[in-house]
Amino acid sequence: xxxxxxxxxxxxxxxxxxxxxxxxxxxxxxxxxxxxxxxxxxxxxxxxxxxxxxxxxxxxxxxxxxxxxxxxxxxxxxxxxxxxxxxxxxxxxxxxxxxxxxxxxxxxxxxxxxxxxxxxxxxxxxxxxxxxxxxxxxxxxxxxxxxxxxxxxxxxxxxxxxxxxxxxxxxxxxxxxxxxxxxxxxxxxxxxxxxxxxxxxxxxxxxxxxxxxxxxxxxxxxxxxxxxxxxxxxxxxxxxxxxxxxxxxxxxxxxxxxxxxxxxxxxxxxxxxxxxxxxxxxxxxxxxxxxxxxxxxxxxxxxxxxxx
Amino acid sequence: xxxxxxxxxxxxxxxxxxxxxxxxxxxxxxxxxxxxxxxxxxxxxxxxxxxxxxxxxxxxxxxxxxxxxxxxxxxxxxxxxxxxxxxxxxxxxxxxxxxxxxxxxxxxxxxxxxxxxxxxxxxxxxxxxxxxxxxxxxxxxxxxxxxxxxxxxxxxxxxxxxxxxxxxxxxxxxxxxxxxxxxxxxxxxxxxxxxxxxx
Numbered sequence: 001x002x003x004x005x006x007x008x009x010x011x012x013x014x015x016x017x018x019x020x021x022x023x024x025x026x027x028x029x030x031x032x033x034x035x036x037x038x039x040x041x042x043x044x045x046x047x048x049x050x051x052x053x054x055x056x057x058x059x060x061x062x063x064x065x066x067x068x069x070x071x072x073x074x075x076x077x078x079x080x081x082x083x084x085x086x087x088x089x090x091x092x093x094x095x096x097x098x099x100x101x102x103x104x105x106x107x108x109x110x111x112x113x114x115x116x117x118x119x120x121x122x123x124x125x126x127x128x129x130x131x132x133x134x135x136x137x138x139x140x141x142x143x144x145x146x147x148x149x150x151x152x153x154x155x156x157x158x159x160x161x162x163x164x165x166x167x168x169x170x171x172x173x174x175x176x177x178x179x180x181x182x183x184x185x186x187x188x189x190x191x192x193x194x195x196x197x198x199x200x201x202x203x204x205x206x207x208x209x210x211x212x213x214x215x216x217x218x219x220x221x222x223x224x225x226x227x228x229x230x231x232x233x234x235x236x237x238x239x240x241x242x243x244x245x246x247x248x249x250x251x252x253x254x255x256x257x258x259x260x261x262x263x264x265x266x267x268x269x270x271x272x273x274x275x276x277x278x279x280x281x282x283x284x285x286x287x288x289x290x291x292x293x294x295x296x297x298x299x300x301x302x303x304x305x306x307x308x
Numbered sequence: 309x310x311x312x313x314x315x316x317x318x319x320x321x322x323x324x325x326x327x328x329x330x331x332x333x334x335x336x337x338x339x340x341x342x343x344x345x346x347x348x349x350x351x352x353x354x355x356x357x358x359x360x361x362x363x364x365x366x367x368x369x370x371x372x373x374x375x376x377x378x379x380x381x382x383x384x385x386x387x388x389x390x391x392x393x394x395x396x397x398x399x400x401x402x403x404x405x406x407x408x409x410x411x412x413x414x415x416x417x418x419x420x421x422x423x424x425x426x427x428x429x430x431x432x433x434x435x436x437x438x439x440x441x442x443x444x445x446x447x448x449x450x451x452x453x454x455x456x457x458x459x460x461x462x463x464x465x466x467x468x469x470x471x472x473x474x475x476x477x478x479x480x481x482x483x484x485x486x487x488x489x490x491x492x493x494x495x496x497x498x499x500x501x502x503x504x505x506x507x
Contacts, residue, residue: 008483066422066482067466068475144456174436182456183426186463 004080011077012061013054017045022089025052027098033060043256064184071191074101089114091263095248096120106205115266119212120245122224124197137189145180149173156246202231208271209235210262214243234273240280257284309503312435320439324380329500331379337424340398342368360461378447405477418462419482423489425459
């Protein structure tokens, strides 16, 4: 199991796939760990990508700083990993908290990247997200990791995913509960206490950018992704049908396919962001559908958008 | 060696020698915290934050009392020298690099409490099939949950404005305490066939 060193801390990472291939770096969400990308490793390696996964500081097998941890440290850790990948094209994808770290990396080191895929991501904390974040932190403090998982699960995945596992939720939660320590999670959450919105810096991301947002994500709803779409010049927003916040867990085949197609389009010179809005297919390999012209993609009912 | 207690008996209970070793360690650590918090507690509370200190004293004592009653104790010859090494490790260690000695001692106590509350996860040693109705199993789950709550006092204090100028000293003292306590915990468990998973 290889490790990178950031100061006195160790960051556990894994590289899969051919060494000279275009690379995908995948960044975990808050309570996640690198093994959760297993299906992506398999799918992307099969599409001739090299795949880099890692545990953020405070997660999984990486060191867990006891008290002080900043998002700058996470960006620095990601930078170390990217340095391991050589000079070939690198695509960076991150989910939720990991999406935010990916955004920050793209702002600071965009020249190292060929493309960016923020998923269930945000650049600022509007009141609902701010209050939800605070409530989740309080849940962690008062009820531990298990209670935080209890709150996150119904927010993150659909009834279709939850239904079959409802009578074995303890087993579903167990690995996440084992690898996550309360203090380490709390440190990660408290790295938002001095959070400054990234919105004004988004326009500096000139990379091809595919923004992925679950249709029913109410933790980070469409509006927070809209900020990314509106500010990042070469971006497109892709809405994942019937998906919630953690669609990377629930729909790995579809999401891995979208990531691969995005990178293949960029490498072939076909990608045109145009700040377009697309609807993802229901299954991997299907066609993307342009969001119907004239309708407002920020609404949940088919209301016509403002005239442009 | 396993990452979890076991083998469990047919009723899903943890082997008594493992119960004894773990409960002895936890009793020693939380007992030391109860004593040190009690000494730090003034007879009459003068500040709002001291209400938290008062709560810590009694919660630590509750953990000790719970373990005394919930554990199936058996003789453990190694406990003699292990207890000596544990009790020595709990001695107050004023944080280096903080010239204000009362503050340095308070930081030292907070780092010990942080390392015990955050770094020791006894419930994570329970295998999936452990009997949830067993008192020892319930006790470990309660101690781990309670530790997460108690930890908040240490986090608030160590991240507080009073210690901002000493952030490097606090961080160094805390990381040192975590390493020290993790080493003791790991070594205590190895003696009863349990290897602590790093995370």
